[in-house]
Amino acid sequence: MTTPKELGTYAQNTWCPGCGNFGILASIKKALADLENDGLDLNKVAIVSGIGCHAKIADYINVNSFYSIHGRVPPPMTGIKLANPDLTVIGHAGDGDAYGEGIEHLIFSAKRNIDMTFIVHNNRIYGLTTGQFTPTSPSGFKGRSTPKGSPEDPLNPVELMISAGATFVARGYTKNMKQLQSLIKAAINHKGFSFIDVLQPCFTFFNTYDYYNERVYELTEQDHDASDRNLAFVKAREWAYGEGERIPIGLFYQVKKPTYGERLLAGRVPVRLTPGDIRPVLEKHI
Amino acid sequence: MEEISILIGGKAGDGTRQAGHVIASLLNRIGYRIFFYDDYPSLIRGGHNFSIVRASEKRIGAHKNTVDIIIALDQNTVENHKNRLNADGIILYDSKKVEAQGLGIDFMDIVKEFGGKPIMRNTAAIGALAGILNLEWSVLERDIKGSIGKEVELNLQIARHAYDRIETPLKPLQKLDQKPLPLVTGNEAIALGAVKAGLNMYIAYPMTPASAILHYLAEHENELGVVTVHPESEIGVALMALGSAYAGARTMVGTSGGGFALMTEALSLAGQSEIPMVIAECQRAGPSTGVPTYTMQADLNFVINAGHGEFLRVVLAPGDAEEAFYTAGLALNLAWKYQIPTFVLSDKHVSESIFSFEFDLDRVKPENGLLWDGRGEYKRYLDTESGISPLAFPGNPDAIVKVTSYEHDENGITTEEPGQIARMQKKRLRKRKALADELNKYDTVNIYGNPESKTALLCWGSTKGACIEVAEMLDLKVVKPLMLEPLPVEPLKKALSGVEKIIDVEVNATGQLAKLVAGQGFCIDDMILRLDARPFTVDDLLGNVKEVLS
Numbered sequence: 001m002t003t004p005k006e007l008g009t010y011a012q013n014t015w016c017p018g019c020g021n022f023g024i025l026a027s028i029k030k031a032l033a034d035l036e037n038d039g040l041d042l043n044k045v046a047i048v049s050g051i052g053c054h055a056k057i058a059d060y061i062n063v064n065s066f067y068s069i070h071g072r073v074p075p076p077m078t079g080i081k082l083a084n085p086d087l088t089v090i091g092h093a094g095d096g097d098a099y100g101e102g103i104e105h106l107i108f109s110a111k112r113n114i115d116m117t118f119i120v121h122n123n124r125i126y127g128l129t130t131g132q133f134t135p136t137s138p139s140g141f142k143g144r145s146t147p148k149g150s151p152e153d154p155l156n157p158v159e160l161m162i163s164a165g166a167t168f169v170a171r172g173y174t175k176n177m178k179q180l181q182s183l184i185k186a187a188i189n190h191k192g193f194s195f196i197d198v199l200q201p202c203f204t205f206f207n208t209y210d211y212y213n214e215r216v217y218e219l220t221e222q223d224h225d226a227s228d229r230n231l232a233f234v235k236a237r238e239w240a241y242g243e244g245e246r247i248p249i250g251l252f253y254q255v256k257k258p259t260y261g262e263r264l265l266a267g268r269v270p271v272r273l274t275p276g277d278i279r280p281v282l283e284k285h286i
Numbered sequence: 287m288e289e290i291s292i293l294i295g296g297k298a299g300d301g302t303r304q305a306g307h308v309i310a311s312l313l314n315r316i317g318y319r320i321f322f323y324d325d326y327p328s329l330i331r332g333g334h335n336f337s338i339v340r341a342s343e344k345r346i347g348a349h350k351n352t353v354d355i356i357i358a359l360d361q362n363t364v365e366n367h368k369n370r371l372n373a374d375g376i377i378l379y380d381s382k383k384v385e386a387q388g389l390g391i392d393f394m395d396i397v398k399e400f401g402g403k404p405i406m407r408n409t410a411a412i413g414a415l416a417g418i419l420n421l422e423w424s425v426l427e428r429d430i431k432g433s434i435g436k437e438v439e440l441n442l443q444i445a446r447h448a449y450d451r452i453e454t455p456l457k458p459l460q461k462l463d464q465k466p467l468p469l470v471t472g473n474e475a476i477a478l479g480a481v482k483a484g485l486n487m488y489i490a491y492p493m494t495p496a497s498a499i500l501h502y503l504a505e506h507e508n509e510l511g512v513v514t515v516h517p518e519s520e521i522g523v524a525l526m527a528l529g530s531a532y533a534g535a536r537t538m539v540g541t542s543g544g545g546f547a548l549m550t551e552a553l554s555l556a557g558q559s560e561i562p563m564v565i566a567e568c569q570r571a572g573p574s575t576g577v578p579t580y581t582m583q584a585d586l587n588f589v590i591n592a593g594h595g596e597f598l599r600v601v602l603a604p605g606d607a608e609e610a611f612y613t614a615g616l617a618l619n620l621a622w623k624y625q626i627p628t629f630v631l632s633d634k635h636v637s638e639s640i641f642s643f644e645f646d647l648d649r650v651k652p653e654n655g656l657l658w659d660g661r662g663e664y665k666r667y668l669d670t671e672s673g674i675s676p677l678a679f680p681g682n683p684d685a686i687v688k689v690t691s692y693e694h695d696e697n698g699i700t701t702e703e704p705g706q707i708a709r710m711q712k713k714r715l716r717k718r719k720a721l722a723d724e725l726n727k728y729d730t731v732n733i734y735g736n737p738e739s740k741t742a743l744l745c746w747g748s749t750k751g752a753c754i755e756v757a758e759m760l761d762l763k764v765v766k767p768l769m770l771e772p773l774p775v776e777p778l779k780k781a782l783s784g785v786e787k788i789i790d791v792e793v794n795a796t797g798q799l800a801k802l803v804a805g806q807g808f809c810i811d812d813m814i815l816r817l818d819a820r821p822f823t824v825d826d827l828l829g830n831v832k833e834v835l836s
Contacts, residue, residue: 009699010699011699043681043683043686044680045680046533048529056700058688059700062686064687065698066528066559067688067691067698068525068555068691069525072552075517075523075524076525076526076532078526079489079525079528079529079530079531079532080530080680082487082513082515082526083487083529083531084535084679084681087680104522105522105525108517108518264513264515268513270487270513270530271535271679273513274511275481275485275510275511275512276509278478278482278510279647280509281506281509282468282470282478282647285470286315
């Protein structure tokens with residue numbers, strides 16, 4: 001059995017001290033180690049990351065990985081999952097990747113309900129490019145590209161994902177590691193498109209620890225029926241990434257639906273397909 | 287030489303293309319070799335569509351301006367094309383809708399007599415044509431049964447009635463002692479060639495003139511053992527293809543210039559991550575939206591130079607269906623053997639025209655890349671003598687496969703260390719040697735016409751057919767590189783040795799091939815360029831070449 005420590009690599013970690021990414025890295029490693037105990041084959045796991053501070057996670061975890069480009073996390077994930085449905089595909093994206101440059105891919109992944117897990121390291125700031133506003137930064141946010149304050153209202157990705165068709169929609173917080181680990185495990189176990197927006201403070205450019213610590217509360221099964229789509233929307237709107245005083249974290253919505261792979265492939269596994277004989281097809285052209 | 291050209295025209299929605307296909311099939315069945323040109327504007331209803339079916343005793347790859355028979359389902363067909371008619375040509379027209387000199391038949395009246403639909407005017411026209419050509423009824427009967435899915439009996443009745451109306455066969459056509467061949471478009475040939483080389487997945491977003499590759503593979507998914515996917519955008523297409531190839535599926539994408547523009551970031555990622563990528567780029571007239579349903583050879587520079595950073599690629603340009611089949615297979619094999627992006631650079635005139643297809647299919651078969659032997663620790667970017675690192679795929683119980691857009695070490699972990707960076711840049715570019723050695727084995731430059739001639743037509747891609755015919759008429763040589771990147775300099779030198787005059791023929795405004803070849807020290811004496819988004823016909827090009835030679 002693999003321990004979380006053994007899931008590390010020799011790559012030197014270059015995140016800032018206090019970075020929320022450490023919480024996500026520790027949670028995914030712990031989740032993978034636990035899932036291996038439950039029977040998951042780690043050689044059949046492939047992670048995909050975008051570009052930004054978050055994306056270095058591909059170098060830090062010793063499993064198959066595809067370190068993609070900015071905004072393009074879902075398409076390689078989709079290609080991998082369709083080509084070999086036996087693989088467990090996990091995506092890590094930043095809020096710039098997921099909600100800015102690559103939002104079309106995210107919406108389509110949810111619309112298709114492809115069976116994969118998508119974890120957004122949402123620090124609401126561009127960290128690696130040293131501090132500009134992102135699609136989830138609060139209105140009026142003063143970054144290096146918006147010294148007079150952001151002229152846009154933030155996007156609410158939780159609400160967006162429920163609308164778009166994601167069948168597992170959750171929000172985590174890097175300080176609540178235990179909950180985050182169990183959300184990640186549940187997301188990987190869910191058959192369909194699993195989405196987790198993780199509130200991840202950027203210690204250097206947008207330190208939101210105090211803000212979150214004062215406002216977050218955990219959604220529990222007793223208080224929230226995650227099978228009810230309308231209730232999920234109500235909870236999703238409780239905090240609009242700026243406005244709202246209480247921030248629910250936990251599972252907002254989960255439903256079982258046929259996946260894209262089941263519908264498109266109907267049992268076929270492209271990496272094991274044998275090309276057909278073209279001669280009878282050519283005969284029809286005479 | 288026995289040959290005939292037939293033009294059929296009407297409004298979009300009149301079904302003239304489908305009728306043209308039936309005519310092509312009829313002539314194929316009596317032993318003729320076919321070239322089918324389809325001309326249509328970018329709209330669904332109205333406008334003016336026409337198709338030209340040229341049938342000849344010998345193989346042909348182009349049409350002519352002049353035709354022997356015009357079938358006019360609307361007045362525009364007569365007005366736009368009557369000047370094309372040969373001196374002894376005939377216009378067969380729908381007498382209720384069209385005024386013309388020739389043979390008028392009230393097609394609609396026949397259709398109504400049997401209770402058919404307006405679209406069946408085509409069937410009546412084909413019946414009459416078969417009479418004019420003195421074809422046996424059984425040939426026509428078989429084709430109608432084979433090509434029309436619905437209401438076969440009704441169509442047969444309509445065709446027979448029109449056939450019987452022709453008392454004198456005005457243009458009797460001799461039956462030839464040649465076997466019929468498959469009639470295949472360039473796009474269908476690209477699809478089949480890739481399948482023959484072991485294609486597992488085809489991913490594409492619709493864009494004329496590449497869409498038919500997607501349609502054809504989607505329609506024949508089960509027979510051909512291929513999975514087709516139509517994603518959200520060309521950006522999604524290209525990145526999905528890299529994901530599926532990383533997972534081990536032999537994958538191809540297809541698009542035209544505008545879609546390929548969106549794929550260039552993925553192309554560069556393929557270069558850095560060494561993931562095999564195969565792109566069918568079917569050109570149309572640009573820049574930008576340009577002229578969507580017409581042809582141009584103006585993306586050559588773009589395809590050769592697209593993508594930031596420096597990396598290897600192969601660009602192959604087919605000039606007919608056989609070459610489309612062959613280059614698609616070769617592109618797939620080369621991409622996997624060298625872990626590089628490869629291109630089939632087609633254009634509307636190859637992609638959507640129909641050719642009689644005769645090719646030794648076994649010349650194309652799947653060739654694996656270098657696979658990891660399972661010994662020792664797996665390193666995705668192992669620095670080898672050839673530069674080619676063995677492939678393993680996620681799911682392998684003994685390997686961890688890490689690919690990346692960053693510069694990296696042998697394990698695929700990010701590096702910014704100068705020595706490592708230089709080493710990996712060299713490793714990737716070192717593959718050029720092995721690639722060049724393999725490419726030397728293929729005929730990357732083709733010669734047609736009179737090989738001894740001192741005057742050569744230099745061309746690439748879809749101008750092949752017209753160039754060959756003109757060269758044969760004027761006793762010239764044709765030199766056509768099949769591969770444009772890496773430019774086969776030595777084979778070109780050999781092909782052009784002894785040539786005193788090089789005439790470059792291209793469907794673009796600036797002579798992109800001429801510039802590439804001139805860059806290698808060849809003197810291009812003349813350029814015949816066409817920039818009206820129409821392909822060269824044989825007679826057009828003959829006039830152009832004669833002018834240059836006079």
